[in-house]
Amino acid sequence: MNEQENTPTNFIRNIIDEDLKINKNNGRVVTRFPPEPNGYLHIGHAKSICLNFGIAKDYNGACHLRFDDTNPSKEETEYIDSIKEDVKWLGFDWGENIFYASGYFGQLYDFAVQLIKMDKAFVCSLSADEIRQQRGTLTEPGQESPYRNRSVEENLELFAKMRAGEFGNGAHVLRAKIDMTSGNLNMRDPVIYRIMHADHHRTGGQWCIYPMYDFAHCLSDAIEAITHSICTLEFEDHRPLYDWVLDTLQTEHHPQQIEFARLNLDFTVMSKRKLMQLVNDKLVSGWDDPRMLTVSGLRRRGYTPASIRNFCEQIGVGKRNSRIDMGILENAIRDDLNEIAPRVMGVLDPLKVIIDNYPEDQTEELEAQNHPQNPEMGSRLVPFSRELYIEQTDFMEEPPNKFFRLGPGREVRLRYGYFITCQSFEKDAKSGAITAIHCTYDPATKGGNAPDGRKVKGTIHWVSARHAVKAQIRLYDRLFEVENPEADKEKDFKEFINPHSLEVLDNCQLEPALTAAQPGDSFQFERQGYFCVETKDSTPEALIFNRTVTLRDSWARENKKG
Numbered sequence: 001m002n003e004q005e006n007t008p009t010n011f012i013r014n015i016i017d018e019d020l021k022i023n024k025n026n027g028r029v030v031t032r033f034p035p036e037p038n039g040y041l042h043i044g045h046a047k048s049i050c051l052n053f054g055i056a057k058d059y060n061g062a063c064h065l066r067f068d069d070t071n072p073s074k075e076e077t078e079y080i081d082s083i084k085e086d087v088k089w090l091g092f093d094w095g096e097n098i099f100y101a102s103g104y105f106g107q108l109y110d111f112a113v114q115l116i117k118m119d120k121a122f123v124c125s126l127s128a129d130e131i132r133q134q135r136g137t138l139t140e141p142g143q144e145s146p147y148r149n150r151s152v153e154e155n156l157e158l159f160a161k162m163r164a165g166e167f168g169n170g171a172h173v174l175r176a177k178i179d180m181t182s183g184n185l186n187m188r189d190p191v192i193y194r195i196m197h198a199d200h201h202r203t204g205g206q207w208c209i210y211p212m213y214d215f216a217h218c219l220s221d222a223i224e225a226i227t228h229s230i231c232t233l234e235f236e237d238h239r240p241l242y243d244w245v246l247d248t249l250q251t252e253h254h255p256q257q258i259e260f261a262r263l264n265l266d267f268t269v270m271s272k273r274k275l276m277q278l279v280n281d282k283l284v285s286g287w288d289d290p291r292m293l294t295v296s297g298l299r300r301r302g303y304t305p306a307s308i309r310n311f312c313e314q315i316g317v318g319k320r321n322s323r324i325d326m327g328i329l330e331n332a333i334r335d336d337l338n339e340i341a342p343r344v345m346g347v348l349d350p351l352k353v354i355i356d357n358y359p360e361d362q363t364e365e366l367e368a369q370n371h372p373q374n375p376e377m378g379s380r381l382v383p384f385s386r387e388l389y390i391e392q393t394d395f396m397e398e399p400p401n402k403f404f405r406l407g408p409g410r411e412v413r414l415r416y417g418y419f420i421t422c423q424s425f426e427k428d429a430k431s432g433a434i435t436a437i438h439c440t441y442d443p444a445t446k447g448g449n450a451p452d453g454r455k456v457k458g459t460i461h462w463v464s465a466r467h468a469v470k471a472q473i474r475l476y477d478r479l480f481e482v483e484n485p486e487a488d489k490e491k492d493f494k495e496f497i498n499p500h501s502l503e504v505l506d507n508c509q510l511e512p513a514l515t516a517a518q519p520g521d522s523f524q525f526e527r528q529g530y531f532c533v534e535t536k537d538s539t540p541e542a543l544i545f546n547r548t549v550t551l552r553d554s555w556a557r558e559n560k561k562g
C-alpha cells in the first residue's frame with residue numbers, strides 16, 4: 001500500500017524524490033531513529049519518529065531503531081525498554097532492524113586505528129581543560145597540540161595501551177587530525193575517543209575507551225548503510241565532521257545528513273535533562289505523569305497514537321526553529337476522540353436532585369446513544385430513579401436571564417430523559433451552600449420532547465444517585481504557567497511550574513456502565529470533556545479517571561477575553 005499521497009510532502013521528501021530519480025543508493029531508502037537511552041521519549045522525539053519511520057513506510061524502505069549507547073555512565077535498560085514500547089505504541093515497526101552503537105565498538109576501534117595509520121588521528125595527552133583552552137574561539141584560531149606530531153607508531157602503541165586499560169580516566173584522548181584554524185570549531189582536531197573506566201550496560205567491562213558521538217554516529221550510519229541520516233538543526237555545524245570521517249575512511253556507504261528544525265512546544269520544556277529534573281525533584285509523579293509531554297505521559301493522559309501522528313503531520317517539517325502552540329496538540333486529540341470516544345454521563349461536582357412526583361421505589365431504563373453522530377456505535381440503557389445527581393454549576397439560586405439551566409421555577413431537559421422543573425431547594429444554614437433541589441418531572445416528556453410542543457432551552461446531564469458509581473477524577477492543566485519556561489536565563493525553569501496543574505475531584509458520580517471500563521479506555525463525558533481510565537492507580541473498586549482534554553480550548557477563550 002502506498003500512503004505517500006496522503007502525507008504532505010516536505011523538503012526532506014523532496015530530496016529523497018530527487019535522489020530516487022537519479023537512482024542514488026540504487027533506489028534504497030533507509031533512515032534511522034537514534035535515541036540515546038538516557039531518558040524517556042518526549043513529543044519532540046515523536047516528531048523525529050514519525051518523520052523517519054514515516055519516510056521508510058512511504059518509500060518502501062526501512063527505518064532502523066538504533067540505540068546511541070556510547071556513554072556508559074548514563075544509559076539504563078529501563079530507558080531502552082520504554083523507548084521500544086513507545087515507538088511500537090506510536091504505530092511503527094523496526095522489524096529486524098534494531099541496533100546498538102555499542103555493537104560496533106570493535107569496528108569503531110578498527111576505524112580509529114585506520115585513521116592513526118593514515119596519520120589522521122593522534123593520541124593527545126593534554127587535559128580536558130587544556131584542550132578546551134587551546135581550542136580558540138569563533139574569531140580566533142586554535143593552537144595545535146604539542147602531541148600532534150607524534151609518530152604513527154607511537155600513536156598506535158599509546159592507543160593500544162589506552163584500550164588495554166593502562167591509563168586512568170582523562171590521561172589521554174584520541175583526536176582527529178584536521179585543522180586547528182578551521183572556522184568550524186568542530187573541525188579543530190576533535191576528540192574521537194576517551195578513556196572511561198566504567199561498565200557498559202551491554203558490553204560490561206570489555207571496554208575502557210569509548211568513542212565520542214561525532215565519531216560513532218556517522219560510522220554507525222555508514223555501517224548500517226543508512227541513506228538519509230535525518231537529525232535536528234544543531235547538528236548542521238557537525239556535518240563537515242560527519243563527512244570528513246566518512247570521506248577520510250572511504251567507507252563503502254556515505255549517508256547524507258539532513259537537518260530539520262526540532263519541535264518546541266509552548267508551556268513545556270523538552271530536553272530529557274530537564275524532564276529528568278522534574279522527575280528527580282518529585283515535581284511530577286514520574287516520567288509518565290500525565291502532565292509530562294513524554295510519549296508515556298501522553299499515553300497515560302489518554303492521547304492516542306493517531307492523534308500524535310496527526311499532530312506531527314500538521315506541524316510539518318522545516319528548517320526554521322519555532323515554537324508550536326500547545327492548542328494544536330490539544331486539538332489533535334480532540335479531533336481523534338471526537339470520532340471514536342463513546343459518550344457517557346458523569347457528574348464531576350454533584351448536587352442532589354429529588355424528583356418529588358416520581359415513585360420512590362421505581363427505576364426505569366432510558367435509552368442513550370453512545371455517539372449521536374455515529375449511530376453504528378449503538379446505544380445503552382441508563383437507569384433513572386427518584387434521586388439524581390446533576391452538576392452544582394447547573395443550578396443557580398438567582399439565575400440571570402441567559403442562564404438556561406436550573407433555577408427556581410425553571411424547566412430543563414435531562415439528557416435522554418424527562419423535562420424537570422425546579423420547585424424548591426435546600427440550603428445549608430451556616431455555609432449557604434445548596435445541598436439539594438426538589439423538582440417535579442413531566443411523565444409525558446420521556447425521550448426529551450413535550451407532546452404539547454413546549455420548548456426548553458437547556459439540556460443537562462445527570463446520573464441516578466442510587467445507581468451511580470463513585471470515582472476520582474484528576475483534572476490536569478499545563479505544567480508551566482508561562483509560554484516559555486526557558487526564556488528567562490536568570491531563572492530556573494522550575495520556578496515557573498503551575499501550582500494548579502493537578503486538581504483531584506474525589507466525589508464524582510458516573511453512570512454505572514463505567515464500572516466495566518478498562519484501564520486506558522476513553523470516553524466523552526457529555527458537556528465535560530474527554531476522560532480515560534487511569535492505567536496505574538485505578539482499580540475496579542476505586543475507579544480513577546484522567547481528564548485528557550476539555551471539549552473546547554478554554555485557553556483560547558481566556559486569551560480572547562483578555
Ligand code: ATP
Nearest residue numbers: 034035036044045047048231232262263270271272
Ligand atoms: P534531548 O535534548 O531531549 O535530550 P536529544 O536530542 O539529546 O534530546 P536523542 O536521544 O539524542 O535526544 O534524540 C534522538 C533523536 O530524536 C535525534 O535524532 C534527535 O535529533 C531527535 N529529537 C530530539 N529532540 C527532538 C525535538 N525536540 N524535535 C525533533 N526531534 C528531536
Ligand code: MG
Nearest residue numbers: 035036068272
Ligand atoms: Mg542527545
